[in-house]
């Protein structure tokens with residue numbers, strides 16, 4: 001799936017300003033950006049629910065503006081909030097969408113059961129949708145998005161409301177769909193989680209793509225590969241450490257932690273110098289490492305650059 005030069009404004013508010021995006025088949029692409037960056041607007045446009053002001057989008061080889069029906073039949077869409085037709089049972093709900101996507105009648109019961117088992121809701125068969133918990137509804141939403149075996153799957157914040165086990169299961173499901181050749185695009189604020197799901201990351205800021213990275217490159221370059229990170233230090237005599245470090249210049253913001261301190265943002269070089277100095281001073285350091293994931297650091301570095309360039 002490809003989007004080129006997508007513009008969309010709401011009145012005088014520009015939500016997308018010439019955004020470009022590639023979502024390769026067989027991979028999970030993560031859409032990352034601050035609140036208001038334009039992620040939901042983009043996903044709504046890709047899902048054909050909102051018209052762009054300008055731009056070209058192609059889904060499974062179909063141009064969205066000239067062949068929206070064909071594009072839609074190749075798309076699965078899971079919004080961040082959605083209605084679930086409370087009066088239906090769980091299986092009726094999926095059967096309804098199977099009809100909407102014109103699945104052959106004979107295939108429907110088998111497909112519904114397979115989907116319920118895929119998202120671990122088989123024990124809810126025959127139960128009303130309104131009795132499901134938030135996380136169960138979320139899982140039903142994933143099943144709904146997959147009813148017609150889409151080649152492109154769009155998910156807006158799919159992990160919100162899921163318990164830890166369901167998150168791991170969602171991650172495995174998205175990975176296995178990608179392994180089957182599906183192009184998966186997922187937006188989320190839970191960066192540490194995206195790091196385990198995604199092959200690629202697209203960073204969006206103020207309606208534009210500001211970076212596309214392979215996750216393997218981000219992780220290989222380490223948390224500092226994209227810039228500076230905060231560093232967490234724990235030491236045997238760590239309780240007074242923050243006060244000692246606060247007196248030292250060049251360590252950024254020094255925070256107090258039980259048994260240690262947090263400093264930075266520092267480069268790897270600066271962190272290595274600090275560690276050497278602490279040891280030379282006889283501090284018995286038991287842990288010294290960057291805070292957060294590689295993706296988090298890349299994101300923070302990006303937003304720091306953005307903020308600076310706007311000042």
Ligand SMILES: Nc1ncnc2c1ncn2[C@@H]1O[C@H](COP(=O)(O)OP(=O)(O)OP(=O)(O)O)[C@@H](O)[C@H]1O
Nearest residue numbers: 010013014015033034035036037038039040041042
């Ligand atoms: N229906 C609307 N009417 C007016 N402005 C809107 C509308 N939808 C979005 N916007 C504006 O467009 C911009 C992009 O919003 P969007 O919801 O796409 O961001 P987002 O990246 O999904 O944010 P979040 O992470 O908070 O969900 C914001 O400035 C928002 O206020």
